[in-house]
Amino acid sequence: MSKPEIHTMEELSAAIGVSRPTLSRYFQDPTKVSRSSVERIQRGLEQVDYTPNFFATRMNRKTTGMIGVIIPYLNDLFFTRLLESIEKAAMTAGYTVITQCSHSDPEIEKRAAETFLSMNVDGAIVAPLGDESDLKVYERLNARLPFVMMDSRPGTLANVDFVGTDHPQSTGLITEYLCRVGPPPIFLAMPRVNFNAMERERAYIAKMDELGFDPVVVGTEAVQPLWHFEAHGLAVLSDLFAKGQFLTSSVLCVNDRVAIGALRAATDHGLEPGALRKGGLRIAGHDDYPLCPYTTPTLTTVAQNVALIGQTAVDRLLEKFRAENKSENQVVHLIDGTLKIRQSA
Amino acid sequence: MSKPEIHTMEELSAAIGVSRPTLSRYFQDPTKVSRSSVERIQRGLEQVDYTPNFFATRMNRKTTGMIGVIIPYLNDLFFTRLLESIEKAAMTAGYTVITQCSHSDPEIEKRAAETFLSMNVDGAIVAPLGDESDLKVYERLNARLPFVMMDSRPGTLANVDFVGTDHPQSTGLITEYLCRVGPPPIFLAMPRVNFNAMERERAYIAKMDELGFDPVVVGTEAVQPLWHFEAHGLAVLSDLFAKGQFLTSSVLCVNDRVAIGALRAATDHGLEPGALRKGGLRIAGHDDYPLCPYTTPTLTTVAQNVALIGQTAVDRLLEKFRAENKSENQVVHLIDGTLKIRQSA
DNA sequence: CAAAGACTTTTACATGCGTCAACGATAAGG
């Protein structure tokens, strides 16, 4: 960069002969400055290297143009897709997204929330960690900011906007499908610390009851670190196979990552899960993880509409920005899942 | 929140009877304030709800305590693992990580770099997009900040620190392995826009030459959107199978995601890739994607030491912080890959 | 040609906190 560096608007204003406040207005919205000044400023900017200081601008503006997003895990393509759709929606609306990951640690989640408050973000979107989270963190955000909870939610939290999949619908859909085309499925669950995992488990049981079948739930004990979903599915199913159980049943997994582990367990035991093998083992998941079309066999699942969830969360936040403090009622968006029938069930 | 909210240090200082500068020093480092003041302040903080303003603190400090990180894709577990290791290393060192994703768009990558400059981050770590990136963006960052490039690098960029896998070593390792235990592999490449993809391709050719085999490279034409690696592997290999080629060869894929697509192609064509099938099709990848132990067959690959790469990148940045402007020479850390022998080859 | 009107620009103050130099208090030494 051979261009001389200029660090403040003051210097810039001296360099190109336009007053500093005019420059300030130019950088916020060039149309608020007269045609002639715009040209003078633009000619000037070509000569030097200057960008307004991020902190100084944000500190004084009423609105920071920033949205804070917290997700629980990073190493999960479901959340990265969600994040991607949020970032794109926010970018389109002219907002900057600041992402923080809780890394499965409630303490980090709490710190991230405090950071957002101290940054005066315009709003926050949070996908909560689960049972171990401090609910006060969410209440605090909700009380002080436009706030939307996403993906999963604690049952006890009142008056918080929510956007996520309609799990009774989505899990009901695949449960019904599995029952229709083969033996009724058992449910390969997870330790009951994740709100969605619990919702899906309940939805499975409700649908089974409705259809007149006996629900069977396995895998609620933690045998692996919580976020190693594949390892969990593998361990639970391997264990059952070793005992000679469920070798020719249907298995509905709480999510696709668990299902991928389950597929491995099945293959390890010489089984080939698939819809075509009437009466044989079938395995299905939930989410439509991006790798589902590439597993062997390809994985039957229910797709969450990730793009719509992210977009809706941002849209709802934007609504709240406009509504200011006209205290509205709680808004809950439940989005339908879509059956993705592939080879595994 | 029944606690009264306090928005400025000024108010807080009035509320608990300690001068504002003392509070300022307390929040930066409590040991710089006398024992008695610390107690007064802590008692006061229990009564009210206050956090120092993020922007105001950052604007005035010489050092912002922030590290900017840019990664090219989000929907890739390799990068999320890298990000995770960076965040943990940075957190341990007391730094806050601000992450931006380029979403495969050089324009976004450029904006992210500008944002970091305007935020006065203490340093930046960038995993570049590839051939389409504007190299001036990296030069600009390197000239103005402690800067480390990570994962892959443009060949033409001089005097920039780098941390990444030693691809001649890692790719050489698996090429040699494949040649040793079976027929010499063809290389399932990618369009030549990704620096690492090119490095691995060259490393494969070099090793094949060294071993006296004829290198064969396929898949350099783009048939899918660039970042759909699995779809690329599937499409390229399916195409070749349809023409009756390479049905019983070995295939070294440029990375594991491509290999996962290749596995699917093989299975679709009734083939069962595996090391045990002497003379039959074998498929291997590169990276040790977290799902490799769960694919069918489990995927043989070379692991990149993600944790070490992330840690080293942060460490190097910290070194540069201390070194100030004592212009040191360029430092390049090349980290060995490790062979992960599984079922597929 | 003067006055009114519609914009622009500028003046002056505000934002929330870091930092230094001067100040004050406290404890050790005589």
Place this chain on the structure above:
DNA sequence: CCTTATCGTTGACGCATGTAAAAGTCTTTG
């Protein structure tokens, strides 16, 4: 009890920009 050294405290200024109100400027109208 007074002096000196030490350490923590505070007043005053600085940081890079936003913003409301006052002061231009130029065009339009009577």
